[in-house]
Amino acid sequence: MQQLTQKLGSGDMVIQEIPYPQVGKGMVIVKNHYSIISAGTEGSTVQAARKSLMGKAKERPQQVKQVLDTLRKQGPLQTYRAVMKQLDAYSPLGYSCSGEVIEVGEGVTEFRAGDKVACAGVGYANHAEVVAVPVNLCVKLNDTSNLKNAAYNTLGAIAMQGVRQADMRLGETCVVIGLGLLGQLTALMLKASGVTVIGIDVSDSAVKTAVDNDVVDLGFTRNAAGIEGQIQRTTNGHGADTVIIAAATSSLDPVNFAGAIARKKGTVVILGAVPTGFDRDPFWYRKELELKMACSYGPGRYDLNYEEKGIDYPVAYVRWTEKRNMEAFQNLLTTQKINIDYLTTHEFSFNEAPKAFDLVVNKTEPFIGIALKYDYSKTPKQEKIITNEKSASGTLGISFIGAGSYAQGNLLPNIPKKETISKVGVLTNSGTSSKRVAEKFGFNFCASNDADVLDEKTNTLFIATRHDSHGSYVLKGLKADKNIFVEKPLCLRESELTEIIQEQERSNKAVMIGFNRRFSPLTQAIRVKFGDGPKSMIYRVNAGSIPADNWIQDLEIGGGRIHGEVCHFIDYLTYVSGSMPVSLSAQAMPDVNGLNDTLNVLLKFENGSTGVIAYYANGSKSLSKEYIEVYSQGSTAILNDFKELKIYGKGKPSKKKLINQNKGQKEMVEAFVNGLLSNGKAPISFNEITAVTQATFKVLESIKRGGEQVEI
Template sequence: MQQLTQKLGSGEMEVQEVPMPMVGKGMILVRNHYSIISAGTEKSTVSAARKSLIGKAKERPQQVLQVLDVLKKQGPIQTYRAVKKKLDAYSPLGYSCAGEVLESGEGVTDIKKGDFVACAGIGYANHAEVVAVPNNLCVKLPEGVSLKDAAYNTLGAIALQGIRQADLRLGESCAVIGLGLLGQLASLMLRASGVRVVGIDIAEGTLKLARDNGAADLTLQRDTAGIEEKIRDFTGGIGVDSVIIAAATKSSDPINFAGSICKKKGSVIILGAVPTGFDRDPYWYMKELELKMACSYGPGRYDLNYEEKGIDYPAAYVRWTERRNMQAFQVLLSTKAIDIGYLTTHEFDFSDAAKAYDLIMNRTEPFIGVALKYDVEKPQKTEAVSINKFNKSSKVNLSFIGAGSYAQGNLLPNIPKVDWINRVGVLTNTGTTSKRVAEKFDFEFCTPNEQDVLNKKTNSVFIATRHDSHAKYVMVALRADKHVFVEKPVCLTLEELEEIKEIYEAKDRSLMVGFNRRFSPLTQKVKQKFGDGPMSMIYRINSGVIPKDTWIQDMEIGGGRIIGEVCHFIDLLTYINGSLPIKVAAAAVPDHHGHNDTVNILLTFANGSTGVVAYYANGAKDLPKEYIEIFASGSSAIINDFKELKIYGKGNTVKKKLLNQDKGQKGMVESFFNGLKSEGRTPISFEEIYAVSKATIHVLTSLKNGGQQVEV
């Protein structure tokens, strides 16, 4: 299939062939008939991408600070890779479309193949021939709706959420500042609900569109002389009941102007991208005005449970969710309560999408919405996209399942470039990621099909998907007789771990988990000095806070931070002392989310060693993240954030300092491949993987039992 993409670094835009997106649980596969370019919103996105690096930095100062933070903590190499990955990635464009359902994923019951739907969401409802959209970001269309009009789905829901925040009644008045696409939609729906509308804009062209199409009762150019008096006359001297700001500007004029025209104790709704630093006097304070933000499509937006897992809010308590806003908008279209046909001022075939953006960037005439029309007669096949025609076979024939930020920054760049490793296929959730990874790292093809990367040619598979799918893909790959490298954790539950063990023992294949810290050169130095044997170990991690709505905090998807990250630290202590964990006990500092991410874990090992993992989310950001101390036989070692090592004991103190932080990713990847080449075995034994994974899961068991010690 074809998709419109843009590179953030160069601004290069093209319609290119990519694999179809995967249809996961709760997802819907849709063949687009139309998608909508919002001239205002998407112009900003494209403009930023076409700027120089300095221009990009000025546009996104917060991201510059993040880059500097990575540079400080991880060094120039990792920083360069992270920035390069971002700049070179194919970024999808678009967020509002409509079309026909090709397939419904597991758990979707209200939408079926052949239904016509409208879709929403950045990263989902893209400008592409086929899109995969979560159920709660997709609505079935009523009879009689034009698919072109229905494609305004996202914009309609955004505008409607702004109206709901205004909470207006029949006969009241509302000023809409900014009559771009959102402003026009809001004005149309306000008038349809019996609210009197004053439309305000700086451009006469958009005002004329509103006048000619019945979107406002009164239209005024912002620089009209006596504009405040005209609005007071229109409202009988009261002022408008509410103001919806749908403009996009860095000026504070809209927010202050809203204060001047709003009635006392009225409300101002921010729908567009404008500063909110209003002047306290003379209007905002004296009138006791209320300022509200309209969050995108409505309740449910940015909620992982709602958007990704499909858990709805009860209508009795949350009447208007983002999906119900979309449905309401489509009903307005189907009943002809609003007519938005005039909003599509230009239409392009999808193959000419780049020209549409060029028109937007260089526009000299007033226009608002641009529709992209798709060739719905074109056959669409779920098949691999060939990238490099190597057609060779080697000792190791490698495919990737999942290739997100971590894989692109730490796994793929470290694959040795040798003739005995052949790179076969890439499978990810999105076609753009699959293609970019296949191109950049020289794979033969990218694909939406699991069977393509598990074919007879592939004998080794890297799994770097989200945590909840690790166990599934490990089992599938082992059953297909592949050697497996899986990014941690290997699984989320004891049941999954036991099933993996059963399959592993029945197959003559290797399994390795991405426990990279044991491969750090500083860890290796400690291991050489201390060997095996009883020792005392302390591993303090200043992990920092992760928001509760981040996917890793979700127990079903990420497994939480203990399953998702603490396994690293238990593995390192296991490696250093040379024996398996046999007992674990844990105590957590209470937190109101119940995340248990400030926790002390006491480990007992088979050779008598003890270890403490002190995982703290409540520390200072500027404290280095990881600090390890090892004590044995009159010697002590300190590893500070995998940058610095000190070993104390008999003789002189050993000191080693690295220019760049090295957590062992390069050594880990190289060791995996060297193991396959030499003996067909990987450097971490399954016994260690099993014991470390089980001990990690039992940390949660101990916490549930009030800190009781649990045997591994």
């Protein structure tokens, strides 16, 4: 299938073949008939991509700060990889489309193949021949629906949410500032509701379009003489009941002008991308104006449970969700209560999409809505795409399932370049990332489904997906007799762990987990110095907070931070002690979200060693993240953030200091690959991997039991 992509670094925009999307749980696969280009949102993205690096930096000061922070903590190599990953990536464009359902995923009951639908969502409703969309970002259409108009789905829902935030009554007056695509839709809905609409824009043509199509009752250009007085006369001297700002600008003029034309105790709704640093006097303060923000499509936006899991809000408590806003917009179109035929000023075939974006960026002629039309007579094929014609002839055939930021920064670059190693296939949730990773790192193909990367040419599978899929992919790999490298955690359910143990015993294949810290050169120095005798150990982690709505904190998807990260530190103490964990107790600090991400864990090991993991999400960001102390037989090691090691014993302390932080990722990947090539074994024993995983489950059990000691 074909998709429109752009590179953030160069601004290059191409239509290219990418793998057919995977039909995940709660997803529908849609063959696009139309998609709509948003001149505001997408236009700014394309313009930014075409700027120089300095221009990009000026537009994104917050991201520059993140880059500098990464440079300080992780050094130039990791920073370079992180930046280049973003700049070299194929970024999909588009977020509003319509078409026909061709496949539905597990648990989907409201859609079936052949249904006409409209879709929404950045990263979902792309400019592509085929898209995969969650059920709550997809609405069913009537058979008679005009699919070109229906493709305005996202923009219609955004406009409707702005109207709902305005909460206007019949006969009231609303001023809409900004008569681009979003402003036109907003004005149409307001007028259909019996509201008197005054439209304002800096563009003469935008105002003329609104007036000529009876979208507004009155229209003015922003620089029209006496505009405030005319609004006063129209509203009988009161001022506008509500002002909706649908413009996109860095200027403060819209929000200050809104204060000037609104009535006392009126409302101003921010729908577009404008700054809100208004002047307190003379209008906002004296009129006691109310400022409201309209959040995109409506309730449910940015909620993982709603958008990804498909969990709806009860209609009795949340009447208008983002999906219901979309449905209401489509109903307005079907019943012809609003007519948006005039909005599509330009239509291009999908193959001409780059030309359409040139029009958006260069503004060579006036436009409002730009539609892309697809050749929907084509039958999409689920087949892998060849990215490297060189045959996979090495004794070690490696494929990847999942290849996000961590994999691209720490796993893929560190696979040794040897003739005995072949890079076979890549499969990710995003066809664009699959294609780019396969090209950049020299894999033979990017895949459309699991079977492609589990064929006979692959004997070693790297799994770097979201945590909830680790266990199932490990099992699939072992059942297909593949060696496995899985990013932590091994799995999220004890039942999966039991199955994995049984399947590994059957296949006798190597299983490796991404516990990289034990491979750090400074960790190796500690092991050499202290050997296998009993030790007392402290591992303090200044983890920092992660919002409760982040996927990592979701127990079903990310497993929480104990599964996602504390397992690292249990493994580290297991390795340094030279012994298996046998029991533990854990207590977490209570918090309102029940995240269990500020906790202490006390571990006991077979050889008598003890270890404390102090994992804190409530500390200062200025403090280093990881600090370790090891005590044994009169000697002490202090390791600070994997950059500096001091060992105290007799005489003067020994010191080792690295220029850059080294958490052992490179050494870990090399040890795994070289181990397979030499003896077919992983550098961490399977017993250690399962013991640490079991201990992670026991941490949660101990917390639930009030810190009671539990056996592992």
